Amino acid sequence: MSQKIDLDHGRFRQIIRGKIKQNLRKYISQGEMIAKKGKDTVSIPLPSVDIPHFKHGDKQQGGVGQGEGDVGDSLGQDGEEQPGAGEAGDRPGDHLLDIEISIQELAEIMGEELELPRIQPKGTEKIVAWKDKYSGIRTTGPESLRHFRRTYKQAIRRQIAMGTYDPKNPVIVPIKDDKRYRSWKKEPLPQSNAVIIYMMDVSGSMGDEQKEIVRIESFWIDTWLTSQYHGVESRFIIHDAMAKEVDRDTFFKTRESGGTMISSAYKLCAKMIADEYPSELWNIYPFHFSDGDNWSVDDTHTCVELLKKEVLPFVNLFAYGQVESPYGSGQFIKDLTEHFDEDERVVTSEIKGKDAIMDSIKEFLGKGR
């Protein structure tokens, strides 16, 4: 019977998967699931999984309750927790079902839907660390690792077998053969071997909407790359005319004014790679988001040089996403295309609005690098 519910449960999960896949574009552009991200799972509000029935609308219906309170008193503030109408004493059927799904599974669904190729990581073997884990028992070892309980258990077993155990006078003396020691095994410790370096233009021309797009897009990029590597590190760089490294929260919240010098960010990125991420061990993914409005032609020139010499040789992929903004000229993407059109390590994508996020993800990750 335990098999039976597993089958039905499996069917249910399959249906859920199908629904998510169907609505993936919506979820991606709305970003509503990002808010509900847990440690390894996301919860997704799914509409109409349940079977529809003819039933009464909620709001006209009302109900009966029992207890203290005056006419006009509100029944609890929490908007979600609506009082039960409908069947006496029962909660109304919820319209939205919160489904929990692992990030791994979500990535798979996204991969299937966007037809993303799997990435061939480089240098996996070298980076794996080994860790000792005490998981076994053996008969020899140092006294410091003696397993007291198991040793005495063995001793009492032997004494009973030999007939020397007397329940009235339970004296147990372990001999050498009884002794048991903890032993260890070496286990591979998954260690991150991929790093995503997010860079974002926070100059005055990048508004909240633009940042929201970056936030949503980076969530999905994280999700996908995390599913492809054992562990993924994320680093965040913001820049206007100067660049600095920040944590995730600051990255999405900061708003600076002032001009834009993209080269400052690329410089910092190049330094980070050179200092911390040797390219033979690491899969490196710099993503840069901007509205494409650079300070000067000279600076753009510096950028191109930096990319050519100090960034591109070491990375798997360099991605540039240009978010449309009412203030930006959007020139930078043209400059990049001009210089790197032939180079398949560089991907550029113009993101016109939230609806375009999905296509842009596909452009970024569709190369399988």
Next chain:
Amino acid sequence: MTIKRFPAYLRDMQEEVEGYAKNYGLDFYPILYEVLDYKTMNEVAAYGGFPTRYPHWRFGMDYEQLSKSYEWGLSKIYEMVINTNPAYAYLLEGNSLTDQKIVMAHVCAHVDFFKNNYFFSKTNRKMIDGMANHAARVRRHMERQGQDVVEDYIDVCLSLENLIDPMSAYITRTAKPRTPEQIEDEETGQVGRLRSKGYMDSFINPPEYIEAQKKKKEEEVKKARRRFPESPQRDVLAFLIEHAPLEHWQRDVLEIVRDEAYYFAPQAMTKIMNEGWASYWHSKILTEKALTAAEVIDYADANAGVLATSPGRLNPYKLGVELFRSIEERWNKGQYGKEWDECESMEQKRNWDRRTGFGANRIFEVRKLYNDITFIDEFFTLEFCVEQKFYSFGFSERSGSWEIMSRDFKKVKDQMLKQLTNRGQPVIVVEDGNFENKSELLLRHIHEGTDLDSGQARDTLRNASRVWTRPVNLLTKVEGKGKLLRCEDGNLSERSAEYL
């Protein structure tokens, strides 16, 4: 699944509790207990108590929700009991012995209720086998038609599962078949003549009048013959089974869904009474007989949990048990009958005690003959309403929240009865099986003040049209205006229409 053998100490406990119950006059089928771990308990609960149900994803969904809410500590199923003979009941492994004792007393009363309440008199007491047969049939169809096809069709049928006529088992809906003479009369259009002498006949029964009557009658007969069904039919599922152009397996699936809906209907019709009755007896048996001094606190804690009320939620356990207690007290003190009803003085009523002592008798009678609606209608009195602090609530557009609307007795009671009518489901009937002479189906929502949930109604209508295979129309009212929803080939349209 792990079925734990029923341990001896629980068997002793069962014997003890059932002994008390029988002495109180409870009359139940033999009860077979099984102890389940919480996973298996959730599994069985997801299947509605029947581990032998047909395969369907919805059970998997329920299972996931139950498991989650158990793991998060939100809810816990203490007990489950199935209406069969012998009755099966499940105990949760790891419950304290006091809990198990409460559950056993509770279950005795449930089974007594199943056995004796009139509304369970028509149910199949071998439903475990019934469900297993259904499952075997569904599996066979799945093997032939493909799992996806059948499962998808089950979805469609389940969407219509509440369109049954739960009272039809107890009453006769269709009029008596007409006698051959009546039919002949109708068909030949005979019109009753008044008796008269020959020479007066043309004055007393003027030929023009007779002719006109004849025509009128013929017209009526014609109309009636064209009407299909002859009168609106509440058992929509039965109508579909009989008249929709279904393949054999589809009809079978629909029949299964309908069968199971009818099996579960009486439980929805007697929820308050059934839970009230069980709570009444567990507290009586435990406090008067079965509890040891050491268990009192644990008992009180568990019992308070069962009977707790929270704002905006009607607890059927609490309402039921208080009503049964109130009935017992009233019939013990003689607070009923003409004199009581006509008494105006609250003072007098409060001290009314005729020492009639019919309480125990009366509650047994009530548990035999009533269902939730008649139970509330008859015994939910003004005094009871005030004493138990009932109120009605509704959604206030002004403040955007749910508010207490009234403590007025009549309003509260009306609201409660409205909620219980047709198990809280809207009444939908088949009005016309040949709507506008295009073999379309016309359903009518008997509007009783509450609109349908329009999103759900649309999806459901879509499913109905898949069964009927021709367009299906639904006549309803939205915000006071008549509306005709129509689904043709999965496309929905809507127009205003007269709702008569």
